[in-house]
Structures are given as structure tokens and as C-alpha cells.
Amino acid sequence: MKILPRLVIGNLRPRFPIIQGGMAIRVSTGRLAGAVAREGGIGLIAGSGMQPDELRQEIRLARSIANGGYIGVNTLVAATEFMKVMETAVDEGIDVLVAGAGFSRDLLALGQRAGVPVVPIVSTARLAVLAEQLGAAAVVVEGKEAGGHLGTTKSSRVLYPLVKAAVKIPVLIAGGIADRDDLLEVLRMNVDGVQIGTRFAASLESNAAPAFKERYLQAREGDVFKIHSPVGLPGNALSTPFSDRIAQGPIPVERCDGCLKRCSRIFCIVRALTEAKDGHLDRGLVFAGEHVYKIKEILSVAEIFHRFFDGLEFKDA
Ligand SMILES: Cc1cc2nc3c(=O)[nH]c(=O)nc-3n(C[C@H](O)[C@H](O)[C@H](O)COP(=O)(O)O)c2cc1C
Numbered sequence: 001m002k003i004l005p006r007l008v009i010g011n012l013r014p015r016f017p018i019i020q021g022g023m024a025i026r027v028s029t030g031r032l033a034g035a036v037a038r039e040g041g042i043g044l045i046a047g048s049g050m051q052p053d054e055l056r057q058e059i060r061l062a063r064s065i066a067n068g069g070y071i072g073v074n075t076l077v078a079a080t081e082f083m084k085v086m087e088t089a090v091d092e093g094i095d096v097l098v099a100g101a102g103f104s105r106d107l108l109a110l111g112q113r114a115g116v117p118v119v120p121i122v123s124t125a126r127l128a129v130l131a132e133q134l135g136a137a138a139v140v141v142e143g144k145e146a147g148g149h150l151g152t153t154k155s156s157r158v159l160y161p162l163v164k165a166a167v168k169i170p171v172l173i174a175g176g177i178a179d180r181d182d183l184l185e186v187l188r189m190n191v192d193g194v195q196i197g198t199r200f201a202a203s204l205e206s207n208a209a210p211a212f213k214e215r216y217l218q219a220r221e222g223d224v225f226k227i228h229s230p231v232g233l234p235g236n237a238l239s240t241p242f243s244d245r246i247a248q249g250p251i252p253v254e255r256c257d258g259c260l261k262r263c264s265r266i267f268c269i270v271r272a273l274t275e276a277k278d279g280h281l282d283r284g285l286v287f288a289g290e291h292v293y294k295i296k297e298i299l300s301v302a303e304i305f306h307r308f309f310d311g312l313e314f315k316d317a
Contacts, residue, residue, distance in 0.1 A: 019098070035301035150226070176289060
């Protein structure tokens with residue numbers, strides 16, 4: 001089937017039109033990003049919550065695995081250290097910068113200065129147009145199906161055509177792509193590429209603990225629900241003993257590092273995500289996309305690529 005687009009982001013030409021979404025806190029680290037890059041996608045390290053030394057190490061680890069493939073860093077604009085993380089990534093010779101949970105003119109300016117492509121994640125045509133005007137190399141349009149923080153209540157399938165019609169730069173779609181059927185559905189919409197998170201969080205190379213991945217495998221259709229994150233945005237998550245507790249009311253924050261530019265302090269999101277990543281679901285929040293119920297096995301990144309792309313051919317130019 002001749003259905004695959006050739007994705008070009010600035011000077012990057014990945015073999016397959018796919019970005020593995022950045023997943024904080026430390027779910028997508030160098031091992032996952034490197035494996036995705038080696039298979040021909042763009043692998044993202046989630047830099048949110050990392051100090052410069054740790055980020056440098058993860059980028060180097062990813063490069064040692066990637067076999068020349070492309071490595072990027074994703075950071076939440078809402079993070080206090082957002083620009084410091086992105087500047088460190090540039091200093092390490094990163095291939096692409098992706099920004100979620102907010103919009104940053106400073107990042108686009110940094111990308112222009114450093115000659116590094118910047119890809120903002122947006123949920124409206126208005127922000128996509130602004131991103132293009134400020135020099136973005138591409139945008140990711142993320143819908144309400146996506147794992148993690150959300151900027152919209154609309155489906156990625158509804159938003160995509162609106163954003164695509166508004167800009168000339170490549171537009172990737174994110175949210176609700178967990179298996180081959182999902183991929184074929186969005187490829188038929190003539191997307192320029194896809195960004196996928198949840199399926200890769202449930203890979204062998206993902207840095208999440210076995211209990212986190214097991215929670216994904218137990219998920220049934222409709223299990224994902226919206227939590228109110230202290231970031232000020234809703235987020236898609238699976239229920240855990242901890243999510244039951246936050247539904248009842250705020251959980252006092254014992255120690256605060258001031259990691260967010262603005263935080264409602266209804267609970268500590270960094271701690272909750274870290275506990276989940278470490279497998280402590282009684283104290284943790286498991287972010288997941290709406291299509292997590294389609295994931296039945298933990299697979300290697302190589303196998304995930306086979307299942308998504310085997311037998312698909314590129315469209316004629
Ligand atoms: C566990 C988890 C953590 C995430 N963390 C981030 C993040 O730190 N920054 C970000 O921009 N997006 C984050 N996302 C969103 C992904 O990068 C991606 O856009 C999204 O997962 C795509 O939807 P899907 O999960 O349906 O594939 C996260 C998603 C998951 C599942």
C-alpha cells in the first residue's frame with residue numbers, strides 16, 4: 001500500500017514519518033529515544049525534571065544506540081527550567097527540540113539562532129500559524145486522545161484538517177495511534193507524520209517500571225479519564241489508588257522544588273509521575289492515551305516498528 005508520506009523537518013529526513021513523543025518524568029529516556037532513532041523514527045528524550053548533567057548523559061546514551069538516527073528533546077514549557085534544559089540540549093548538538101504544555105517564543109528564537117529545528121505541540125490553528133511565523137520547522141497537533149497533559153477537548157482527527165489548512169510547514173498528528181488500524185486511519189487523512197506516545201511507553205526500552213507497563217496491559221476501553229493537573233491543564237490517566245485519592249481533594253505537598261512556573265499545589269505532579277514510573281502505583285499517577293486498551297503486549301521498539309510499518313510503501317513524490 002503506497003500510503004506513507006516522506007517527513008521532512010528542517011534538515012531532518014527520518015526513514016519513517018514518526019516521532020516518539022517525549023514522556024516525562026523519565027519514561028522516555030536515552031534508551032527508548034535511541035532505539036526509536038535506530039529503527040528510523042525520531043526519538044525524543046523527555047527533559048522535564050532533568051538537570052543538565054543527566055540530560056547530557058541521556059543524549060549521549062541515545063546517540064550510542066541510534067546508529068546515526070535522529071534524537072530530540074521534549075520539555076514542558078510549564079517547567080521552570082524549560083529554557084535551561086533546551087539550551088543544554090542545543091549545546092549537546094541535539095537534532096530537534098519539541099515543546100509541549102504551552103507555547104514558547106523564546107524556544108523558537110533559540111532554534112533560529114542555533115540552527116536547530118523547533119516543533120511546537122499545538123491544539124489550535126491559531127497557534128500553528130504563530131509557530132510558523134516565528135520559524136517553527138513543523139508542528140504536532142495533539143488531540144484529546146493523547147496521553148499526558150492536554151490543551152484541548154477536541155479529537156486530533158477533527159483538529160488536524162483545520163491546522164493543516166492554516167500552515168505550509170509539515171503537520172504531524174498525535175493522540176490515539178496505538179496500532180496499525182489507527183495508523184492507517186490517520187495516514188488516509190494525508191497527515192505529514194505521526195507522534196506516538198503510549199505505545200512506546202509500553203515498550204521493552206521504555207524506562208517505566210514493570211508495574212506501570214502492567215497497568216497499561218490491564219486497561220480496558222473507556223478506562224482513561226481526565227485528571228486536573230496542578231500545571232493548570234487536564235491530563236489523561238489510568239486509575240490508581242493515588243488517582244482515587246486526588247479525586248477526593250488536594251494532597252498536601254510536603255517538599256516543593258518550585259519545578260513549575262505556575263502550580264496550583266493540589267498535589268505534586270512531578271512526584272506522582274515519578275512514583276508511577278518507578279512502579280509505586282499506590283503513590284503514582286499513570287498517564288496514558290485513550291487507545292491504551294489496544295495494547296496487549298510489551299514489545300521491543302523494533303517489533304513496534306514492524307507492526308506499524310511492514311508492507312507499507314511510500315507515496316510517489
Ligand atoms: C506517560 C506519558 C508521559 C507524557 N509526557 C509528556 C511530556 O513530558 N511532554 C509532552 O509534550 N508530552 C508528553 N506526553 C504526550 C506524548 O508526547 C504524545 O504526544 C502522546 O502520548 C500522543 O498520544 P498517544 O499517547 O495516544 O500516542 C506524555 C504521554 C504519556 C503517555
